[in-house]
Amino acid sequence: MARNPWFETVAEAQRRAKKQLPSSVYGALVAGSERGLTIDDNIGAFSELGFAPHVAGHKANRDLSTTVLGIPIDFPVIISPTGVQAVHPDGEVAVARAAAARGTIMGLSSFASKPIEEVAKANPNTFFQMYWTGTRDQMIQRMDRARAAGAKALISTLDWSFSNGRDWGSPAIPDKLDLKTMVKFAPNVLPHPSWLLRYAKERTLPDLTTPNLQPPDGPAPTFFGAYYEWMQTPPPTWEDVAWLAKEWGGPFILKGVSRVDDARRAVDAGVNAISVSNHGGNNLDSTPGTIRMLPSVVEAVDGQIEVLLDGGIRRGGDVAKALALGARAVLIGRAYLWGLAANGQAGVENVLDILKGGLDSAVLGTGHASVHELSADDLVIPDGFTRTLGGSALAAATAGGRPRATKTTPRTKNPIG
Numbered sequence: 001m002a003r004n005p006w007f008e009t010v011a012e013a014q015r016r017a018k019k020q021l022p023s024s025v026y027g028a029l030v031a032g033s034e035r036g037l038t039i040d041d042n043i044g045a046f047s048e049l050g051f052a053p054h055v056a057g058h059k060a061n062r063d064l065s066t067t068v069l070g071i072p073i074d075f076p077v078i079i080s081p082t083g084v085q086a087v088h089p090d091g092e093v094a095v096a097r098a099a100a101a102r103g104t105i106m107g108l109s110s111f112a113s114k115p116i117e118e119v120a121k122a123n124p125n126t127f128f129q130m131y132w133t134g135t136r137d138q139m140i141q142r143m144d145r146a147r148a149a150g151a152k153a154l155i156s157t158l159d160w161s162f163s164n165g166r167d168w169g170s171p172a173i174p175d176k177l178d179l180k181t182m183v184k185f186a187p188n189v190l191p192h193p194s195w196l197l198r199y200a201k202e203r204t205l206p207d208l209t210t211p212n213l214q215p216p217d218g219p220a221p222t223f224f225g226a227y228y229e230w231m232q233t234p235p236p237t238w239e240d241v242a243w244l245a246k247e248w249g250g251p252f253i254l255k256g257v258s259r260v261d262d263a264r265r266a267v268d269a270g271v272n273a274i275s276v277s278n279h280g281g282n283n284l285d286s287t288p289g290t291i292r293m294l295p296s297v298v299e300a301v302d303g304q305i306e307v308l309l310d311g312g313i314r315r316g317g318d319v320a321k322a323l324a325l326g327a328r329a330v331l332i333g334r335a336y337l338w339g340l341a342a343n344g345q346a347g348v349e350n351v352l353d354i355l356k357g358g359l360d361s362a363v364l365g366t367g368h369a370s371v372h373e374l375s376a377d378d379l380v381i382p383d384g385f386t387r388t389l390g391g392s393a394l395a396a397a398t399a400g401g402r403p404r405a406t407k408t409t410p411r412t413k414n415p416i417g
């Protein structure tokens, strides 16, 4: 009997993705840099927070809808940009369609495998993401193209620090896929015939180029070509951030903020929203889990801009916890990648439904009629849970004091958790 393609949790989607994908592709999605402390804390920190549910007085009707940068969405979960070159032949277009079908926003990576024009057609509420890479002229050309395609906002991701070792080993990824490379990678690929079959049906091979970085007068760079350009680009200053926001001239999100001083500078640079993020733990390992840093960042920006969060969201309850601690909405990365690998567009819709259902249960249990009513009062927050970064932590630690909202009681073996 054919297996039911529907899955009931993100954990099950991940199990299916692991079976479905060649180990090198699966390994690239798991990612997590160095010791993996940050990726573990992103997820683990949510488990430390409890709910404080009511027993009566629940609301029969609950409104999960909200807006992000003025765009109405059916529930506060949006797609975080990821390059998903080899997960599924429909790639980011399938993700965009799923997000549109479930009434939410698509974030498209500039390193993605599908062009912004196709993705924005599949979901009119698409945000385009860029790293600080190339010359200013190249950045302007890429922004012009995204604007012309209908992108509704720009996400500028600035937290990347080119950390590249993983204790468990990085998967080998080819620069391009041709027959010769396929033969070389055959032992990795052949145990996963259904993955191969999906591409065979579309008469294509995984596209390892970056069409959104294609110059007007040449071919799209390969993924590694694009990465090399990025590594060669001098890192941005806060003036550069202000320039980028001004040049885009529309809604602008700075993704990757973890410190309160950076959050305040982002406000000064003219950004409209920030995402408290550590790149899903793929970056500077030992950065604390994002949910720990959220309350201090929310306090620092004091309502002047919208605060989003990404990292570690695997359940609707996680979404509720982030909202209760001040996030306007969350972005998801791996959760939808597992869904895409497990069952294409329907798998991404499945994941979004799981998160929406779990969020609704949390809103019901905590006795609210709307996601906007969630607050810290709905949570059980253990001592020492939060972290304030950039708030003179060293001074507080050496003086025996502590920065606001930071408690230092060690509770877990994880030195950052």
Ligand SMILES: Cc1cc2nc3c(=O)[nH]c(=O)nc-3n(C[C@H](O)[C@H](O)[C@H](O)COP(=O)(O)O)c2cc1C
Residues within 6 Å of the ligand: 028, 029, 030, 031, 042, 080, 081, 082, 083, 109, 110, 111, 112, 129, 157, 255, 277, 278, 279, 280, 281, 282, 310, 311, 312, 313, 331, 332, 333, 334, 335
């Ligand atoms: C495989 C993979 C590729 C990613 N590519 C990008 C990218 O191109 N641009 C970007 O801003 N973030 C990228 N990210 C980070 C995600 O947007 C997001 O911050 C992260 O996945 C959130 O954590 P989560 O996976 O626990 O939800 C990537 C993450 C993963 C796992």
